[in-house]
Amino acid sequence: MDTAARLCNYSGVWPGGKRNRYETMHHRILAVTGRLPIVISIICTLLLAIPARGADEITDYLAVDGLAEKAIEQIVNTTGSATPVLSIDIGKNGVRMLVQAESGKNHVDKWAFGTVRKLFRDAEELSGPEPVKDTGPVDDVSGGFFNLNDVAIDQIEKIKKAALEYAGIETDARIASISIKRHISILPSPSYQDVRWTIAVENPRESARVVTDIDGRIIGADLANTLRGKLLDVRRDDWVLPLISQQMQPVIGSENSVWRVSFSKSSVGFTVDHPTDPKLTRNYIWRLGQIQQGLMDVPSARKLGSQIDDRMDPEMAPSPPWVVYGRARAFAFQDLDMTLLPELRSKARELLQLPDGQIMSIDALQTLGMPKVQWEIDIVSNDGRKKGRATFDVSGKMIEVLAADQLENSPDKNVQQWAAAVKRERQKDPEHEKQYKIAKELHFMILTQDNELAMYHLGLMYLKGQGVPQDNRRALHWLQRAAQLEQIDAVYSLGIMTFDGVGIDRNVPAAVKLFRQAVDKGHANAMLNLAFIYNAGREVERDDLKAAQLMFDSVRAGSVHTLNELTGNSEIWGEGFRAEFQRLLKKSGLYNGSVNGAFNPETLAAIAKLAEKS
Numbered sequence: 136m137d138t139a140a141r142l143c144n145y146s147g148v149w150p151g152g153k154r155n156r157y158e159t160m161h162h163r164i165l166a167v168t169g170r171l172p173i174v175i176s177i178i179c180t181l182l183l184a185i186p187a188r189g190a191d192e193i194t195d196y197l198a199v200d201g202l203a204e205k206a207i208e209q210i211v212n213t214t215g216s217a218t219p220v221l222s223i224d225i226g227k228n229g230v231r232m233l234v235q236a237e238s239g240k241n242h243v244d245k246w247a248f249g250t251v252r253k254l255f256r257d258a259e260e261l262s263g264p265e266p267v268k269d270t271g272p273v274d275d276v277s278g279g280f281f282n283l284n285d286v287a288i289d290q291i292e293k294i295k296k297a298a299l300e301y302a303g304i305e306t307d308a309r310i311a312s313i314s315i316k317r318h319i320s321i322l323p324s325p326s327y328q329d330v331r332w333t334i335a336v337e338n339p340r341e342s343a344r345v346v347t348d349i350d351g352r353i354i355g356a357d358l359a360n361t362l363r364g365k366l367l368d369v370r371r372d373d374w375v376l377p378l379i380s381q382q383m384q385p386v387i388g389s390e391n392s393v394w395r396v397s398f399s400k401s402s403v404g405f406t407v408d409h410p411t412d413p414k415l416t417r418n419y420i421w422r423l424g425q426i427q428q429g430l431m432d433v434p435s436a437r438k439l440g441s442q443i444d445d446r447m448d449p450e451m452a453p454s455p456p457w458v459v460y461g462r463a464r465a466f467a468f469q470d471l472d473m474t475l476l477p478e479l480r481s482k483a484r485e486l487l488q489l490p491d492g493q494i495m496s497i498d499a500l501q502t503l504g505m506p507k508v509q510w511e512i513d514i515v516s517n518d519g520r521k522k523g524r525a526t527f528d529v530s531g532k533m534i535e536v537l538a539a540d541q542l543e544n545s546p547d548k549n550v551q552q553w554a555a556a557v558k559r560e561r562q563k564d565p566e567h568e569k570q571y572k573i574a575k576e577l578h579f580m581i582l583t584q585d586n587e588l589a590m591y592h593l594g595l596m597y598l599k600g601q602g603v604p605q606d607n608r609r610a611l612h613w614l615q616r617a618a619q620l621e622q623i624d625a626v627y628s629l630g631i632m633t634f635d636g637v638g639i640d641r642n643v644p645a646a647v648k649l650f651r652q653a654v655d656k657g658h659a660n661a662m663l664n665l666a667f668i669y670n671a672g673r674e675v676e677r678d679d680l681k682a683a684q685l686m687f688d689s690v691r692a693g694s695v696h697t698l699n700e701l702t703g704n705s706e707i708w709g710e711g712f713r714a715e716f717q718r719l720l721k722k723s724g725l726y727n728g729s730v731n732g733a734f735n736p737e738t739l740a741a742i743a744k745l746a747e748k749s
Contacts, residue, residue: 194250194257195227197310200292206230206248207288209261214246219280221270222316225291229259233267240277243267272325279317279327286315286330287351294351298334301353302343303374304361311335311342355382359423367423370398370494371480376473379403379421386419386426387468394465398497401585408465420619429619466501466508475531476510483512483525486536492516499529509534570602590617591625598628598637607638618649627653627661634664643674654685659694662686666697670712682708683715690745698746705734713738720745 196202203225210232211218221233221243229249236242246263270276287294295310302308312335317327330349335342343364344357356378358364369375383405387393392408394416402422409415409432418429476497484490492514501508508529515522526534574596580589594613597606611632617625630649633642647668653661666685669678689697705713710732717738720726726741734742 194229194259196225196229196249197227197295197313203230203291203313204288207232209248210246210263211283213261213263216283218283220283221276221279221281222314223286224315225313233270235280236264236266240280241275243270243276271319273319273327274325281317281330281349286349290351294332294347295334297351297353298336298345298347301345301356302336302358302361303363304336304338304341304343307338308336308341309338311337353381357423357425359425364423368400369403370400370497373477375423376476378423380473382426383419383421384468389467389469392465393468393471394500396471396499399581399585418615418619427619429615464501470508470529471499472529475529479510479512479525479527479531482527482531482533483514486525486533487514487521487523489514489516489521489523492521495522570596572602574602585620587617587620587622587625590614590620591622591628594625594628598632607632611638623653623656623658626656627658627664630661630664634668643668647675654688657692659689659692660696662689662692663694663697663700670708679709679711679715682712683719686716687719687745690742691748693746698742701734701742702739 194202196206206225207223207230210230214232214234219235221235224231226249229247231245231247231249233243233245236244243266244264245267246261246265248261249259250257251260252258270279273279291313295313299308299310314333315330318329318331320326320328331354332347332349332351334345334347336345337343341362342360345353346355346357347353358378363372363374367375369379383403387405387407390408394406394408395404396406397404402420405419405421406416407419409417412432415432417432420427420429480494480497483494484492493516494512495515496511496513498511499508500511510527510529511524512527513522513524523536525536528534574593577589577593577596580586581593590613593603594610594617596602597604597613598610599605603609611629614625614629614632618629626649630646630653632638633649634646635641647665650661650665650668654665662685666682666689668675669685670682671677686697686701690701700708701716713734714730714732717726717728717730717732720738720741721728721730723745725744726738728735728737
């Protein structure tokens with residue numbers, strides 16, 4: 136084709152005057168685009184013709200009355216009202232239900248009814264069944280089903296209102312979700328319990344979870360993330376008292392099993408009879424939103440014949456000096472009327488002439504010879520100079536008022552003896568006075584902050600008799616308190632005391648358990664002690680590999696004690712242990728010699744390299 140022909144082609148004209156295909160396409164595009172405004176106008180007209188959803192028609196299944204019930208009804212109309220239900224979850228955009236599938240009692244289907252986006256508007260839609268495989272920690276899901284007719288679905292609006300009020304979130308509070316299913320108990324193994332409602336309440340700054348029984352009666356709540364929860368002082372705030380009773384009653388039961396109830400700043404401690412062993416007691420700590428079991432059970436006063444008062448020690452600011460070594464007896468939890476506490480606090484301030492004093496501790500206990508449970512309220516002035524205790528019986532009648540400076544004149548001989556012992560200790564030497572001041576500071580941190588590190592150090596001071604009279608039982612008490620708050624050095628120290636039988640019966644399996652807990656948190660000295668136990672094979676099966684791995688990890692964690700054991704005392708560990716340790720060194724690339732159980736210079740050099748990597 137010549138140049139003229141190509142030019143004609145580009146212009147859309149063939150030689151001879153015929154239009155080419157490019158010109159034809161060009162004209163078609165112009166024809167369509169010329170009509171484009173008309174097409175857009177038609178689409179806009181159609182869109183405007185779609186009726187706008189009014190404010191009262193917005194499909195928020197939590198905010199709009201009756202929508203959740205309607206959604207559940209839509210699902211039940213399809214699945215059948217007799218179909219067992221595993222869970223109901225209500226959210227802003229709809230309801231999801233897990234129900235028993237027709238294919239078997241352990242099979243679950245998911246059904247949902249709610250709002251979905253369709254083109255330019257929202258529409259309500261039913262979906263399902265969709266098979267569900269993962270239904271939670273319980274293997275046999277058949278125990279989790281319940282009858283929908285037993286649930287107070289018709290009371291949703293009433294339950295929502297009660298949950299909002301109970302949560303106590305003052306501004307902009309809204310229901311964020313509702314879940315209805317069986318409560319799962321994890322211990323001793325995962326299992327289904329009673330049906331509960333869980334209602335989540337929130338605003339942009341706070342959140343809470345309110346729990347009800349199957350009929351919608353409130354049985355508990357997690358208020359830890361509310362403003363009043365974050366500022367909570369259990370010794371001062373009245374609103375939390377019914378919550379404590381509600382949550383602890385099912386744990387403790389109705390038997391005469393309580394030995395002591397102790398209020399501190401952010402928690403309440405309960406010492407109760409062990410559920411199966413009458414020689415032991417069990418500790419529980421109530422905190423807002425959770426109940427924690429004590430790390431280990433301890434001998435009961437029924438066995439010991441006496442009970443040590445676990446409150447503040449003599450002359451330890453800011454709490455009044457008061458320790459009772461006396462016989463005690465258990466009482467029923469329902470004997471405590473916690474609604475009396477606001478009145479008793481006021482009476483205590485008045486009787487001690489400390490109108491603005493701080494409540495530092497509140498305890499409930501019953502001693503032999505006392506016909507009723509008694510409340511003991513400790514108060515300190517704001518400057519810390521004046522302190523005292525007021526004691527009332529369970530009905531609120533005053534029993535005794537004792538200021539700190541009256542301690543040595545107490546009618547209780549045990550208190551007199553303790554006060555005299557502390558006085559002698561303080562007069563020993565200047566170094567003891569220094570340690571005493573440290574102990575005072577630790578007590579202050581415990582009372583005002585529930586400081587677990589202070590509990591740990593105070594336990595050690597009692598163990599060694601530094602600044603306070605040496606007392607293994609009090610050492611055990613404070614170390615247990617710290618361990619319950621996951622202070623890992625305290626867990627390790629409890630392992631040592633339990634292994635050696637200091638302040639508690641010797642129990643090697645319990646000590647091994649404590650050492651393992653500390654090892655799991657990376658405690659190097661716990662690794663060393665557990666290695667000793669496995670290497671010796673006393674009361675546990677000997678295991679050189681476990682012992683070697685623990686020692687290896689302990690060196691790598693920086694334990695100087697373990698390094699000294701390996702380099703200076705390796706012969707006591709045995710040839711089998713040394714061979715396993717050489718294998719671990721070889722596996723890590725630090726050692727290339729023979730695995731012969733002999734810690735030669737090459738092995739020792741490899742151990743030094745391992746320590747350098749710590």
